[in-house]
Amino acid sequence: MxxxxxxxxxxxxxxxxxxxxxxxxxxLIAHNISNISTPNFQQVDADPAEFQQSLGRAxxxxxxxxxxxxxxxxxxxxxxxxxxxADGSLTLDALAKKPSRNILFHDRNNxxxxxxxxxxxxxxxxxxxxxxxxxxxxxxLRMAIGERV
Amino acid sequence: MYGALxxxxxGMIAQRTRLxxxxxxxxNAATFTDALGRNIPYARREVYFAPGGGAxxxxxxxxxxxxxxxxxxxxxxxxxxxxxxxxxxADEKGYxxxxxxxxxxxxxxxxxxxxxxxxNLAAAEATKAMxxxxxxxxA
Numbered sequence: 001m002x003x004x005x006x007x008x009x010x011x012x013x014x015x016x017x018x019x020x021x022x023x024x025x026x027x028l029i030a031h032n033i034s035n036i037s038t039p040n041f042q043q044v045d046a047d048p049a050e051f052q053q054s055l056g057r058a059x060x061x062x063x064x065x066x067x068x069x070x071x072x073x074x075x076x077x078x079x080x081x082x083x084x085x086a087d088g089s090l091t092l093d094a095l096a097k098k099p100s101r102n103i104l105f106h107d108r109n110n111x112x113x114x115x116x117x118x119x120x121x122x123x124x125x126x127x128x129x130x131x132x133x134x135x136x137x138x139x140x141l142r143m144a145i146g147e148r149v
Numbered sequence: 150m151y152g153a154l155x156x157x158x159x160g161m162i163a164q165r166t167r168l169x170x171x172x173x174x175x176x177n178a179a180t181f182t183d184a185l186g187r188n189i190p191y192a193r194r195e196v197y198f199a200p201g202g203g204a205x206x207x208x209x210x211x212x213x214x215x216x217x218x219x220x221x222x223x224x225x226x227x228x229x230x231x232x233x234x235x236x237x238x239a240d241e242k243g244y245x246x247x248x249x250x251x252x253x254x255x256x257x258x259x260x261x262x263x264x265x266x267x268x269n270l271a272a273a274e275a276t277k278a279m280x281x282x283x284x285x286x287x288a
Contacts, residue, residue, distance in 0.1 A: 128282055
């Protein structure tokens with residue numbers, strides 16, 4: 001079994017995809033926060049629910065194809081805002097966010113600082129969970145390679 | 150994720166510029182002369198933002214469009230006339246031009262800029278926490 005097969009085994013590709021997604025989404029949330037005072041600004045986001053569904057479909061496809069040691073192939077569907085590049089990295093497209101429940105201010109910006117902070121906290125929590133799980137997988141690999149049980 | 154840090158930094162810079170404009174407005178609320186002593190009142194400053202310019206080194210147009218920048222700093226040359234016939238700079242009707250600045254509005258705007266600055270700071274802290282967490286993967 002090669003190192004590539006080891007790192008693509010089990011849940012590690014899905015966890016890595018989750019970490020990449022959360023890292024990319026943080027940019028979009030930071031963009032929304034930095035433009036909180038910009039007139040006519042429309043907030044953008046990548047939908048985590050859509051991404052979770054794409055990830056789930058990619059995991060199912062891999063399981064059915066029997067290629068457990070290969071990376072995940074996330075489909076590039078229009079409207080999800082997530083595209084997988086040839087090298088496996090993810091590119092998040094900034095899609096217009098669904099209109100929030102907040103009022104539209106006189107500068108035509110429907111800023112909602114509470115919603116943004118909540119999105120950020122949720123994204124950070126998801127990143128932490130995925131990276132902690134990924135780190136535990138790496139630790140297991142390291143122990144196995146070092147023949148320490 | 151370094152892009153996210155730059156985006157938050159652009160937000161902080163923009164809000165700080167906005168705060169400086171409001172503090173200058175408050176400081177000059179009663180400045181009714183120019184450097185030559187003429188009755189040309191201080192022009193109120195207003196900062197206008199536009200998206201973009203935050204992610205330096207971004208490779209795509211989408212990446213370069215992230216963040217915020219100061220698009221313009223406008224000046225309001227309108228004035229408030231006050232009746233001060235004893236003022237040596239009063240016109241023939243006894244009026245002196247003062248800046249069109251309401252210090253209460255400027256203070257509220259300054260608080261708004263402060264809160265927005267803090268929000269950008271919180272976003273930068275979250276990004277830093279994610280970076281530290283990612284580094285723990287390899288160390």
